[in-house]
Amino acid sequence: MLIIPVKEGENIERALKKYKKKFDKTKVMLELRTRKEFVKPSVINRQSNIKAAYKTRMQSLEM
Numbered sequence: 001m002l003i004i005p006v007k008e009g010e011n012i013e014r015a016l017k018k019y020k021k022k023f024d025k026t027k028v029m030l031e032l033r034t035r036k037e038f039v040k041p042s043v044i045n046r047q048s049n050i051k052a053a054y055k056t057r058m059q060s061l062e063m
Contacts, residue, residue, distance in 0.1 A: 002026070 002022050006015045023029075 002019065004015055004019050004022065
């Protein structure tokens with residue numbers, strides 16, 4: 001549970017802004033999205049290998 005201290009007389013928009021920033025830092029939505037469906041470890045490894053190969057290809061083209 002997130003607790004946001006609000007000073008007396010503080011604007012509600014500012015409190016909401018603090019809440020949203022704190023909520024983003026906890027990465028709750030990111031975790032919910034990853035738990036939504038199971039991805040096999042082999043698929044994750046394959047995607048990371050493809051991404052690494054793409055990065056190396058792009059770096060070699062820049063030189």
